[in-house]
Amino acid sequence: MRVIVTIQHPGHVHFFKHAIRELQAQGHELHVFARENEVTVELLERAGIDHEVLAGESNSLFSLAAVQATYEARLLRRARRIDPDVITAIGGVAAAHVSSVVGAKSVVFYDTEHATLIKKLAYPFADVVCTPECYRGDIGSKQLTYPGYHELAYLHPDRFEPDPSVLDDAGLDPDDTIAVMRLSSWDSSHDVGQGGFDDPVDVVDRLEAAGATVLLTSEVDLPAELEPYRYTLAPDRMHDLLAFADCFVGEGATMAAEAAVLGTPAVYVNSLALGYVTELDDEYGLVFSYNDEDRHARSLEQALSIVERDDPSTWQRRRDRLLADRIDVTDVIVREVETAGSETEPDQSTLAPNPG
Template sequence: MIYLIDLLHPTEFHFFYPIIKELEARGDKVILTVRKEEVLIDLLDHSQLNYKIISKKAKNLPSLLFELISRTIKLFKIARSAKVDIFLGMSTLSTSIVGKLLKKPTILITECEDMGPKTKLVFKLASMIITPKLFEKDLGKKHIKFNGLIQLNYLHPNYFTPDREIVEELLNIDLDKEKYFILRFCDWKASHDINQRGFSKEVKWEIIKNLSKIGRVYILDEKKNSEFKDYNLEIPKNLMLNLLAFSSLTITETTSVSIESALLGVPVVRCTSLAETRKGGAAIFTELEKQGLVFSYSNEILALKRINEILEKKINKEYSQKKRDEFIKNFNPDIKRTIINLINSFE
């Protein structure tokens, strides 16, 4: 069998990597098409997987439209030439369009519940839509739910053990004597980020000032803002999950880092207008918030208040790790096997 997997985001790489390795181990061929995105490309290079770049990250609405058209044409040519049997991806419109044109099944694995026009079209064209059971909507007969979370396919303790020595060497820190905090700011350039917002510059500086009194502050800034150059941290992208795991607190505007930190047992404060609209993986955030693993706010002043409460030890990492352990007991740890079995049903 020949599979084509289309990757746009680092989370998609992490999720599909063990699936790719299993498909290849049994003799199947896997073609990877990707968007040129810095973190994603670094992860792919480190993994030594072969891939084809077919587009670059768009910066505005017109360029997003151009990317869609260009990406779809390139994907069609690659798939037709390689005689692809099955398409896999996470809510990528190009994959669904090409699968339909070539009359081949498209299997999508997603947690996105933002049912805008693009998502509705993606789901309509797909042959099968696989989502976590927390996904609230019913998408009909081709919708399959699994008892797990996308991120647990690579963050469950059965698969991932954070390496303390790597982090201590990377940061030149003794974690018995010092703590550090991770701040992740968004560049707001993705299609789902249009008209969204997070922390203001003034509140960012207030957070940095408060955290610096207690430990080190490291900023992972998509904008690479020179204003924060004394705090910006550049690390090998394949070590990012280790870095998140030993942080005492993650403060972020982004969806992926929020979920990953929470599932690593790290307290998380998330500030984004998406929290107000309940978009951006709404169901999983509802559950993570209910369990006390993530604190989401659209109001930055409320977010700042929660950060200060955490710093006052009203919530600590030991508490978050205990809550994480209780939370993941509810899910099947072998998500890869579930997905492989569903893929096999199309062969």
């Protein structure tokens, strides 16, 4: 097959990287196209994935529309030359549109229920939309669900083993109490009007007072007093750090889920609730989700409780149960891309169409 993979966010690199390698190993022809966004291109380079950058970064919703239009037009030109069998993506606006023009099958993966604009632009044109079972929404007959999360495409223990040298590289000791913190930018189309912490400086101060070493990653400029806490290692080392951290506290759902599947308790502070975050909270107790107006105070109380309690065996037991219930999602990606390319029926042993 000829397969196009489109990458528009750092998380997409992690999600697709193992599937790209497996599909190539099976003899398929892969073409990876990307848009510059945070560390997306750096991650592709560090992963050794051949790619072409089709568009630059955006700094506002208005510029995002222009950048997306440029990306889609350039992707269409490449697709007409390549004549792909399948185009796959997360979200998949450009993938679904371009595939419908060039006669390819589109396989879209998504897990974000509140991204209304993306859903309206992508889902009607997509051939297959793959979502976690916990996704809250009926997409109809084109929806295929699976028992897992995006993060298990790259952090399942069959795919990832954390490297303890990250502690030395970060100047940390194994006995240190480590809190990883994440601040979001709120400039995505589905984040407008939302919020997280009231005062990030207060969070850092309180965690430090409880004995934690705070490492901060941020999509936004930091106030001067928080700059010394910024995480400075290579972006592909973050998962190693999360695996050895004692707690994650932040506004980003993806990092909260990454921490959870690695067995690190996560405190998610965001006015938006998501199906997969809710399941990791309600079913497995690995995420503590705070979405209401008092989210700052309540989330900080929970984070301090985790840091002060220092109970790794509890989180390991909960992670073991999660892994017993959930699958390696890279297997889903490979299977669905190959199924779409061969136009055969999917194997329902791990994928079930939405009954609606």
